[in-house]
Amino acid sequence: MADSRLAAIQNRKEHNRKTPIYIVEEKVADEETEATESLLISTLPTDMISLISEHLHLFEYRNFRASCKMFRSLVSPLPKTTKKLLPVPILIFFTTDDGQCRMIDPSRDDDSYYCNHLQLPEYPFTVHFCKDGWIVIHNRQLVSLKYLNPLTRVKQDFPLDEDLKISDLKSFGFSTNPTSPDCVTVVFDHDDFGLVLIHYIQYGDQKWKDCRLENQVDFFFAGYSCPLYFAGAFYVLGVDGRLGEFKVLGDGQQSWRIYKKPTTRIKYLHSYHLVECHGDLLAVFIGHMGTWVEVYKFNLSKRKWIKVKSLGNYCLFVSNSSSFSAEPTEAWMRNRIYVPRIKGNRIVFYSLDTCKFHVSGIEDDSLVNLFGTTEPLHFVLAVAAYNGVMPQTLEALPLAHVKAANAFIVIVITERAKIKVQAPVLGKLKCLTPSRSLSQSLNLPLLPYLPTLGTNAEEVELTGVGLTAPVLNTSTSDDCVFLLFFHFQVFWCHPRLRRSDMINWVDQILGYNGKLLCVRQTVILKGIIYSFAMVADKEGPFRLQVASMRMVDGELKVLSLLPAPIGSKRICLGSFSFLLESCGLLYIVSVFYGFSNVISVSKVWELDPPMRNWVEVKCLNGRAFFLGQHCSTWCWGSDNGSTVSSSSSSVGYRKDCLYLPFEKLILYSYCLAERSITPFQTYQNLQPTGVSDYYWLNFKPQHHRSVIYSGNFS
Amino acid sequence: MASSSSSSLSRVVVKSSDNNLFVVNKKVASQSQLLKQCIDNMEEKGTNDVILIPLSNVTSNILTLVLEYCEKHADFADDDNNNQELKQWDHEFLKKFDYATLNSLTMAADYMVTKSLLNLCCQFIADSIKDLTVQQIRQIFDIKNDFTPQEEADIKNENAWAFR
Numbered sequence: 001m002a003d004s005r006l007a008a009i010q011n012r013k014e015h016n017r018k019t020p021i022y023i024v025e026e027k028v029a030d031e032e033t034e035a036t037e038s039l040l041i042s043t044l045p046t047d048m049i050s051l052i053s054e055h056l057h058l059f060e061y062r063n064f065r066a067s068c069k070m071f072r073s074l075v076s077p078l079p080k081t082t083k084k085l086l087p088v089p090i091l092i093f094f095t096t097d098d099g100q101c102r103m104i105d106p107s108r109d110d111d112s113y114y115c116n117h118l119q120l121p122e123y124p125f126t127v128h129f130c131k132d133g134w135i136v137i138h139n140r141q142l143v144s145l146k147y148l149n150p151l152t153r154v155k156q157d158f159p160l161d162e163d164l165k166i167s168d169l170k171s172f173g174f175s176t177n178p179t180s181p182d183c184v185t186v187v188f189d190h191d192d193f194g195l196v197l198i199h200y201i202q203y204g205d206q207k208w209k210d211c212r213l214e215n216q217v218d219f220f221f222a223g224y225s226c227p228l229y230f231a232g233a234f235y236v237l238g239v240d241g242r243l244g245e246f247k248v249l250g251d252g253q254q255s256w257r258i259y260k261k262p263t264t265r266i267k268y269l270h271s272y273h274l275v276e277c278h279g280d281l282l283a284v285f286i287g288h289m290g291t292w293v294e295v296y297k298f299n300l301s302k303r304k305w306i307k308v309k310s311l312g313n314y315c316l317f318v319s320n321s322s323s324f325s326a327e328p329t330e331a332w333m334r335n336r337i338y339v340p341r342i343k344g345n346r347i348v349f350y351s352l353d354t355c356k357f358h359v360s361g362i363e364d365d366s367l368v369n370l371f372g373t374t375e376p377l378h379f380v381l382a383v384a385a386y387n388g389v390m391p392q393t394l395e396a397l398p399l400a401h402v403k404a405a406n407a408f409i410v411i412v413i414t415e416r417a418k419i420k421v422q423a424p425v426l427g428k429l430k431c432l433t434p435s436r437s438l439s440q441s442l443n444l445p446l447l448p449y450l451p452t453l454g455t456n457a458e459e460v461e462l463t464g465v466g467l468t469a470p471v472l473n474t475s476t477s478d479d480c481v482f483l484l485f486f487h488f489q490v491f492w493c494h495p496r497l498r499r500s501d502m503i504n505w506v507d508q509i510l511g512y513n514g515k516l517l518c519v520r521q522t523v524i525l526k527g528i529i530y531s532f533a534m535v536a537d538k539e540g541p542f543r544l545q546v547a548s549m550r551m552v553d554g555e556l557k558v559l560s561l562l563p564a565p566i567g568s569k570r571i572c573l574g575s576f577s578f579l580l581e582s583c584g585l586l587y588i589v590s591v592f593y594g595f596s597n598v599i600s601v602s603k604v605w606e607l608d609p610p611m612r613n614w615v616e617v618k619c620l621n622g623r624a625f626f627l628g629q630h631c632s633t634w635c636w637g638s639d640n641g642s643t644v645s646s647s648s649s650s651v652g653y654r655k656d657c658l659y660l661p662f663e664k665l666i667l668y669s670y671c672l673a674e675r676s677i678t679p680f681q682t683y684q685n686l687q688p689t690g691v692s693d694y695y696w697l698n699f700k701p702q703h704h705r706s707v708i709y710s711g712n713f714s
Numbered sequence: 715m716a717s718s719s720s721s722s723l724s725r726v727v728v729k730s731s732d733n734n735l736f737v738v739n740k741k742v743a744s745q746s747q748l749l750k751q752c753i754d755n756m757e758e759k760g761t762n763d764v765i766l767i768p769l770s771n772v773t774s775n776i777l778t779l780v781l782e783y784c785e786k787h788a789d790f791a792d793d794d795n796n797n798q799e800l801k802q803w804d805h806e807f808l809k810k811f812d813y814a815t816l817n818s819l820t821m822a823a824d825y826m827v828t829k830s831l832l833n834l835c836c837q838f839i840a841d842s843i844k845d846l847t848v849q850q851i852r853q854i855f856d857i858k859n860d861f862t863p864q865e866e867a868d869i870k871n872e873n874a875w876a877f878r
Contacts, residue, residue: 044817044820044821048821048824051832051836052840055833055836055837055841056843060844060846063843063846063847063851063873064851066848066869066873067848067851067852067855068852068857068858068861070860071857072869113844114845
């Protein structure tokens with residue numbers, strides 16, 4: 001194709017020599033046309049060269065940079081605009097006729113093109129799984145199974161056991177970045193009797209563990225669909241449409257349960273996929289040759305399927321080795337499900353608007369089903385994840401200076417725990433993501449100045465921190481905004497991971513309808529930041545409300561204020577309220593401390609965010625809540641979970657239990673049903689590293705300010 | 715009075731580098747931020763004279779093309795429905811030029827601050843890079859390879875997606 005274009009260009013040059021297409025019959029300087037027969041990009045002003053580069057796709061971008069020294073110096077190693085950085089997955093496949101590798105970028109309205117950048121192994125290989133830029137490939141000749149990142153070239157072999165029938169591997173998945181020490185890799189298989197057999201391996205282990213569930217009677221075939229790691233568990237769809245849930249509980253314990261299928265229609269499936277979209281667990285079912293397509297959402301707290309009619313601003317990319325969701329910048333891509341099938345040189349998608357299949361670029365024509373389209377022999381949906389942050393272990397961090405946390409991050413201020421106004425510098429800020437080893441960290445620059453609270457304030461208090469994306473290490477994190485709340489003043493920045501030296505802090509005052517809002521405890525749910533907001537009202541004392549905020553046009557905007565439920569108490573001596581997110585819902589927990597430090601009442605309210613009414617709940621549907629003044633988190637609990645800490649290893653957490661800090665250094669567990677409180681653990685004994693299931697990051701205990709921090713509950 | 719002032723400013727005269735004069739409708743001229751700025755400045759001064767804007771960097775033939783583009787876009791400025799048609803027109807518009815013209819047109823668009831035309835040109839150039847190898851890029855754009863073989867090998871290795 002490129003050759004034909006070259007020929008066309010040559011032809012055009014010939015043609016132009018004969019008939020110049022100039023419209024004005026002025027004298028044309030002949031020597032000028034001779035000199036510029038080819039487009040001399042290098043003669044263009046330098047800023048225009050970088051402007052052209054911004055229009056290039058990732059692969060071309062790299063080629064462009066590689067063509068000469070000048071371009072290499074003018075164009076930055078990574079595209080400036082994140083938009084060009086593979087905003088949606090690309091489909092890479094091999095053509096059956098010439099065996100060439102081609103790729104399709106669904107965000108470009110054109111046909112496929114050659115992908116001449118791949119360094120392929122000499123032996124045939126199979127791609128089993130793909131997540132965040134990592135792929136798992138199996139090489140039959142070499143009898144190897146490995147994960148690798150094609151961009152960073154980090155790779156590692158999985159150990160091979162005799163039990164692991166490598167040639168049959170179909171349903172393969174890992175929980176997080178495979179180089180992260182808390183990563184769990186699973187393979188769903190079945191034994192000769194059709195009972196589910198799960199192999200799993202933890203990072204660093206030399207041997208796969210087998211999970212044979214003895215007392216189960218249900219047959220479950222995972223088939224070809226890959227599992228999805230979601231909210232601490234692996235979910236996998238069976239060939240019959242039922243949903244399996246697998247959890248590694250630690251200490252060699254696992255749990256496996258099967259939920260019923262969403263509809264009875266599921267018969268003769270073409271394919272079925274699990275995908276995480278905007279904090280929801282979605283299942284996409286495609287009927288035989290695309291005769292029908294249905295999408296369901298699994299409500300984790302109610303364990304129920306809900307039919308999805310529209311994806312809103314999102315689009316899905318499904319395949320057996322990987323499925324993704326994306327919020328595309330191009331409006332026409334929304335509400336579509338891209339399938340790994342091709343007609344001509346174009347990708348096929350299903351539109352939830354028209355309820356029909358279409359071929360990308362030729363939207364006017366619709367397909368009744370998938371007949372007439374082909375599935376490439378061998379393909380992979382790949383997302384490039386630029387992950388320039390070096391892993392850092394917890395041990396290297398000065399723990400004593402951890403200042404604040406929310407569900408996803410910790411800030412470390414190395415100078416002092418309390419920021420003094422007089423202090424010229426703030427010290428170093430660090431942003432971390434929670435995992436067993438805190439493998440992601442990010443240095444933030446100093447604040448331009450320290451906010452003061454009126455004139456009488458001696459000290460400035462950091463009341464909340466937040467991130468607008470749930471994790472730092474995804475490909476979308478360039479859009480992530482990092483927020484620091486100092487009462488009603490907020491500082492925010494875009495921490496571009498690769499260029500942390502270029503971050504600028506922007507500050508603004510947070511207000512709503514002319515009233516200042518003081519923010520505490522932030523929670524991120526479906527792209528919206530929720531927090532407790534204290535509204536200063538001239539008439540009365542501070543009223544506790546829940547504010548929802550979002551970054552709009554480079555400004556943090558308060559979308560709405562919602563009164564906290566009647567009966568919840570503002571954060572004051574003797575009572576505490578905690579805000580947390582769980583299973584896509586918002587929760588407020590109010591705890592009332594009675595006399596002599598006994599918890600008298602504890603109440604929990606639930607809110608489904610578009611709605612505005614809080615509903616009091618009496619049980620947590622099997623969950624355990626971990627409450628802290630900076631952040632709160634949750635995990636699934638069990639009947640026999642412990643309410644008392646055990647020194648050896650975890651036995652899990654009691655369901656319907658609140659774990660909360662109380663009385664300085666002691667952590668209590670409070671059972672909602674029994675209304676009983678038990679001292680759980682003192683902070684000093686908790687090890688922030690090692691085998692414990694989660695972290696309670698401790699810092700100087702003055703002011704009784706606790707930090708609760710979620711690790712990995714698997 | 716008011717009518718005479720508005721009529722005097724409904725057209726401007728643009729002079730190309732080779733001293734040809736073009737009479738341009740104000741609405742068309744406004745597509746170029748450079749011309750718009752000139753007109754606005756003059757209007758602020760309240761002059762009734764015909765405005766003459768000399769463009770020392772743009773030749774007649776290129777200016778004709780820029781104005782053709784501006785005219786088309788001015789026609790469509792108030793009409794949101796025909797975006798697809800305009801897109802099509804844009805595409806056809808650039809297709810017929812040789813690279814020398816395209817080069818000058820890009821420069822002119824930049825000089826005259828016609829952002830949409832500049833973006834269009836850049837996109838067009840970027841599209842012509844699609845699917846090309848490094849060698850082909852060099853060939854088409856007449857770029858001299860100034861890397862040493864070692865550097866070249868390093869870059870090639872750095873750019874590849876390694877599936878092995």
